[in-house]
Every structure is written in structure tokens, then in C-alpha cells.
Amino acid sequence: MKRVAIVGGGASGLLCAIICARGSLDVTVFEQNNKCAKKILVSGNGRCNITNTNLTSEKFFSSNPEFAMGLIRRFGFREFEKFCSSIGLVLDVKADGRVYPQSNEAKSVASLLLHTAEALDVTIKTDQRIEEIKTLFEEYDAVVIATGSDAASHLGGNGSGYDFAKEFVHTIIPPYPSLVQLHLTSQLAPKMSGAKIDAEVTLFINRQKELSSLGDILFTNYGISGFAILDISQRASQALQYGEPVLISLNLLPHYNPQKLASHISSLCKNAPALSVLDMLIGLLPSKIAKHFLEYIELDTDLKLTDLHTKQIKKIAATLLAWKFEVSDTHGFRHAEVSGGGIDTTEVDPHSCESLKQKNLYFCGEVLDVVGARGGYNFAFAWASGYQVAQSIITKALQA
Numbered sequence: 001m002k003r004v005a006i007v008g009g010g011a012s013g014l015l016c017a018i019i020c021a022r023g024s025l026d027v028t029v030f031e032q033n034n035k036c037a038k039k040i041l042v043s044g045n046g047r048c049n050i051t052n053t054n055l056t057s058e059k060f061f062s063s064n065p066e067f068a069m070g071l072i073r074r075f076g077f078r079e080f081e082k083f084c085s086s087i088g089l090v091l092d093v094k095a096d097g098r099v100y101p102q103s104n105e106a107k108s109v110a111s112l113l114l115h116t117a118e119a120l121d122v123t124i125k126t127d128q129r130i131e132e133i134k135t136l137f138e139e140y141d142a143v144v145i146a147t148g149s150d151a152a153s154h155l156g157g158n159g160s161g162y163d164f165a166k167e168f169v170h171t172i173i174p175p176y177p178s179l180v181q182l183h184l185t186s187q188l189a190p191k192m193s194g195a196k197i198d199a200e201v202t203l204f205i206n207r208q209k210e211l212s213s214l215g216d217i218l219f220t221n222y223g224i225s226g227f228a229i230l231d232i233s234q235r236a237s238q239a240l241q242y243g244e245p246v247l248i249s250l251n252l253l254p255h256y257n258p259q260k261l262a263s264h265i266s267s268l269c270k271n272a273p274a275l276s277v278l279d280m281l282i283g284l285l286p287s288k289i290a291k292h293f294l295e296y297i298e299l300d301t302d303l304k305l306t307d308l309h310t311k312q313i314k315k316i317a318a319t320l321l322a323w324k325f326e327v328s329d330t331h332g333f334r335h336a337e338v339s340g341g342g343i344d345t346t347e348v349d350p351h352s353c354e355s356l357k358q359k360n361l362y363f364c365g366e367v368l369d370v371v372g373a374r375g376g377y378n379f380a381f382a383w384a385s386g387y388q389v390a391q392s393i394i395t396k397a398l399q400a
Contacts, residue, residue: 002026002397005140007130007164009036011379012365012386013146014113015083019390021120025397028140029122032129037110038155039148043337043379048106050084051383052376053077054097059373060381061234063173067345068370068381071353075384083387087116098375133164133361142360142393146386149339149366150175157333161367162343168358171344173369176241177336178234179378182248183329184223188292192219195288196226200251203232204324205239207247214254219289222331224248230374234340237330246327252285252320261317265305269313273306277316280305284320293320338378340371352392353385360396362389 004020006013009031020027029036040048052059055076060068077099084091089112090102101108117124130136136143147161162172195218202212215228232248239246253261268280278301281290294301297319299312333339343363347356353368355361364385372378 002141002393002400003139004028004142004144004393005030005136006144006146007133007136008144008146008148008161008365008367009033009124009126010039010146010148010365011037011382012389013144014117014386015383016144016146016364016386016390017117017122018087018113018120019387020393021117021122023390023394023397025393027117027120027122029117029124030128030130031124031126032160033156034126036114036124036126039152039157040110040113041106042152042155043106044100046106047100047104048109049098049100049376049379050091050109051077051080051099051380052097053093053099055377055380059375059377060370061178061238061340061372062345062370064345064369067348067350067368068372068384070350071384071388072380075387077380079387080380080383083383087112130160130164133167137360141397142362144362144364144389144393145367146363146365147367149342150333151177151336151339151366153334157339161363165343165355165363165367168355168361170347170355170357173341173344174241175333175339175341176237177330177333178237178340178371179230179337179374180233180237180335181220181225181331182223182229182233182236182327183331185326185328186223188296189219189223189325190221191292191295192288193221195219195286197252197286197289198254199228200254201228201232202249202251203236204247204249205235205244207245210235217250223327224325225331227374230337233330234371234373236327238340240327240329248325248327250323250325252289252323254321256317256321258314258317258321261320262313265308265313265316266310269305269308273304275305276301277303277305277308281316293323296323337374338366338371340369342367342369345369349392351388353389354392362393364389
């Protein structure tokens, strides 16, 4: 019986282990943490957005974009759904394409993966940090690197997989944090810490508009967070890595246009002239944002609407819909959900995920230079790559 060593007991590693074991291979998983699947357990705020039905190319980012889609086409949503059914995991498909476990609990995903692996006699060795990959080849016929990335270091994330790949002269595309909060140069952001609002965020790189996202934002003591920020963070982080100037523009009232908003303010000036400009803004925004917005545009919070001029009204309306902030940094790998960059996929067989530099060495999951958008896409790539590695090892074992 062929023996397989899988380094990393996360999403891709566990699925790979199960498929290999079903193919009558002797599988051992080495996990550095005291238990497997730690990132699965905390994903989606404990709900686990496990995949997405809309697995399209624009949701995956890599220096070699076709690599991810080749794997996804062979193991997409339907194939993953069938796998889940085989281990007793029922899926809840949302209207927007996001997919969760029916239980609405991430721990059910981790539990069923582990129980299935154990039932197939997969050996799982926790608290086992591998220091030297080459020695594994003395005992195992195939070695799989499923170590993840530097993201979420508090859950055990690290760059060991990159170091292993370098032992075999693989190129590493410089890693960068993704699905991560952003630091702002603004001194007002910390003053608004804790204030949350739905907004449209537009990302500018080198003063050129890159993309926009609609969702919640949350001001913090270091800058800004929220789903809309996570959605634009991949491109922002990548640009920061290369020293490009990054700005975000916040439309705090996306259901208004400048004319409609100016008209609303003008109407209040006529109908409620005794209100202060702060009172007026509190009717539109969280009070903490309203107060410091006025500080930004240099208007007295006690200024009465009756004394507000047309020029000031236009300035308020225009700035509320395009409040610009300079981005100085990300909140770092520790706080990132995933990492971009990684092992150069042009040096990996796109059909087998086997190293083109070392026979019987395979890579799957986040250690590769593929990162997905928010919404289950990173899990989708983990499942697809883990499956393909297992199928490749099984096929080679049958041909031996």
C-alpha cells in the first residue's frame, strides 16, 4: 500500500486525506496545532461560509489566473456538494450563492471531516511541527504540503510551506495579507472608532479607480474595517506591497446622489431652521461620524440651519458621498483571513498539483499563489486543490 504524508490538517489537507484513504492509500496527517481545522472553526464568525455556487474567474486572484479555474472546473460546487453528502454534511445554499452548513455551525464541518478521516483509518498526528520535508520522502511515497499561509498566525498560520518549497528551488510570489482591515492616515478615524454604517467604498490606486464595494464599514482605532473594506482589501494590500499610493472614497449615503442630498438639506433649512447642522447630520449618520465629519469640513456643530449657505450645503452633500482617506497599511497577516501570493503555480502541474521540480511532492490550498474573494471562494479553492492532489496520487499509485 502506498503511503502518503500530508503536512497540514486544514480544509485542503483533510479533504485530500479522505479522498486518498478512500483510494486505499495509507495516509498520515501532520498538524502543528493541538487540533485540526482551527481556521474552519472560526470561519464565517463560526458559521463557515463553506463555498459558493458562483465559482467564476473574477473571484480568484493569482499571477497565473487559469491555474485556479482549471481545478475549479474539475471539482466545482456540484462535485463538492456530492462529497459533503457522502460524509453527512447537508448544505444550505443562499440566494446570493453563498453556501453554509445546514447546521449553521462551523464545528459541524470540522467534526464530520475529522470523523470521516478517522473512520477511514487516517492517522492524524497533532502537535507535530515538521521541520524537514526531505526526510519524509524516506518513509512516504508522496508528500503533500497543505500548510496554509502567514495569515491568522494566532490560529497557527505561518510560512513554513514556502520554506519547504524553497528547499526544492520553487519560486515564491511575495505573500501579502488579504481579507484584512486597513490602516488610515486620518487622525479622525480613531475618534470615530466603533461607529458603523452601510456605505459604498471605492478604491483608488495611483489616483485611478479600481473597484467599488457596497456593505458595512466600521471605524477603528487604527483605521477601518467591515465587509466592504475586506472586499477591496486584496487589491489594496497588493498595491501597498509595491509602494503604490492607495486611497479609499466613502459614500456614506449610497442611496442619495448629490442633488437629492443637497435638496434634502435645503428643505430642512427651510422647514426646521432652528436645528443645528449636527442635528441635521444625526438624522442621516451615526452621531460619532456626524460630529467628526463636521470637524473635517470645518463647520461648527452648533451652526444653525438657518445660517447654512448654499455653498456649504453643496460641500456637505459632495463630501458625504465621496469622503476620501489615505490608506497607509493593512492590519497585517495576524488579522488577515487569508494571504495572497505563495508558491508560483507555473512551477506546479495544473492537472495534478504536483511539483514540476520534485517528483511526488504536491501542493494544495492557500500555500499556492491563489487567493479568493470573500464569500466562500478560498474554501472552494482549498477543496478543489485538495481533491485534485488526492486523485493524482491515487492514479499514480494504480499505475505503479
